[in-house]
Amino acid sequence: MRIGITILPQDPWPVARRKWGAAEEYGFDGAWTYDHLSWRSLADEPWHGTVPTLTAAALVTSSIPIGVIVASPNYRHPVPFAKEIATLDEISGGRFQLGLGPGGTGFDAAVLGAAEYSPRERHDRFAEFVSGLDLLLRHELPGSGGVSFDGDWFTAVRARMVGAPAHHPRVPFVIAANGPKGMRLAAEYGQGWVTTGRDGAVGEDWWTSVADLAHRFEDAALSVGTDPLGPDRYLMIDSGGSYALDSIGRFDDVVGRAIELGFTDVITHWPRADGIFAGSEDILDDVAARLPALHEHGGVIPKLG
Template identity: 50%
Template sequence: MRVGVVILPEYRWSEAAPKWRAAEEYGFHTAWTYDHLGWRSLVDGPWFDSIGLLTAAATVTSSLRLGTLVASPNFRHPVSFARSLIALDDISDGRFTLGVGAGHAGQDKYDNVVMGTPEPSMRERAERFAEFVELTDALLTTPKTSFEGKHFSAVQARMAPGCAQKPRVPFMIAGTGPKAMRLAARFGQGWITTGTVRDDVDGWWGSLRAQVERFDEALHEQGRDSAGVARCLLLDASPVYSLSTVDTFAEMVGRAGEFGFTDVVVHWPRPDGIYAGDESVLERVASDVLPTLTVQ
């Protein structure tokens, strides 16, 4: 089991840098950050660009993988975004993973409306996401790309020198519905899920079992070996914060493993509000639990 941690992009670099260094020292496999222009209850607070932040994180770490959790088409265009990804992959010496998703209609509402564009319907959101993934894949694997879609276009877009990782940076594709799962099965080196919103913990875990089965079916349709595709669970989508206690974390990781997940992600404790917790719990998880987990 690999464990990643989300460090929200809300801290000035003087405060953020020690957290990114500590994530590596603690033994986390990946450190992620959100890719939004603003987010939910934190929309009026400090918030920094994910690509700039991850680039800075790459300069203060040496082995920690870095990633977006998750980028979306809400305000990104594949052509300009691909350029940023190539630069970040190069600066991090091939330690970058692109977490990408369609964007949530409710949670990402600010991203949807702040640029003055109409909020897409669910159908438009799914179509746009499919184009976004397909075009981003082409841009990162082809020196010159032309593409004409309903939502995105590219005209002989040059992408030299390409990614440091070959054939491109790995994609971890988020999705809980059948269309997104098919995209993950086709293009992804991994799949990310939050489960289905539930008020009770058992109901949340039950929703995950059904999703895992549907993703297996999507992989089978694509003729892919399920053993070669990572499965990542965001533990804090559960009604219970994963780092509320060390025992809570250990129990959730154990259950995730039973469901076939290869990766789990937690959130760095915040002093109040969402993901509020005590950093001492994070430190104890790092010292007492992470070393016991088998990493593949």
């Protein structure tokens, strides 16, 4: 079991720098941030750019994998975004992981004046986004004249990436999906699959939905000829109406249940002072004390104190 931490891009850089560095010192297995222009209840609060934040994070860390959880086509085109991601991966020394999702229907979807798309249109657009990034991030062969594709949603005409990718064959994809078509896409293109469980479900209903989705992902993987145990499985554990870092007991419980359901990774959020994900940074000390045993003993949570 690997434990990841999400650091929302809200703090002034001197504060954020401390958090990114501390995530590495604590021994977390990955440090992530969101990719939004604004987000839900925090829409009127400071919210910094994703790529500059991750670039700075890459320069103040040296070993921890870093990534975005998750980028969407709501306001991004594969060509310039692939260039940014490839550059980030090179700066980080091949530590970058790219979370991808179809994008919600809120502010990020409307800010550029786009029409409201149907679920099918959103999936079709996402599928093109993923396939385009897959081609671009493998980089063009020397002398090939670049990467070209012409879809219903995105076009590239002899796009140049330049240079060999830091990751081979490309940056790892962690694809968010709850529906069957999205899960098949995740199984086909993803090195990882991530879920937040069923929207609106809380408590035990949420855990039931998580178990069901894990089984459905296995079926989706088999349907596209992928080993169901091949992609990593990520669970966003601050879902289902609770926050995993409310207490160390709560953290132990959700991690243990995620292990039982076959997840390889869980991701929580750095505690905020108030509002969503409100909590104490002291809990992080207790979590950090558990990380070596989680790594060494195959996910067995040590009993401390």
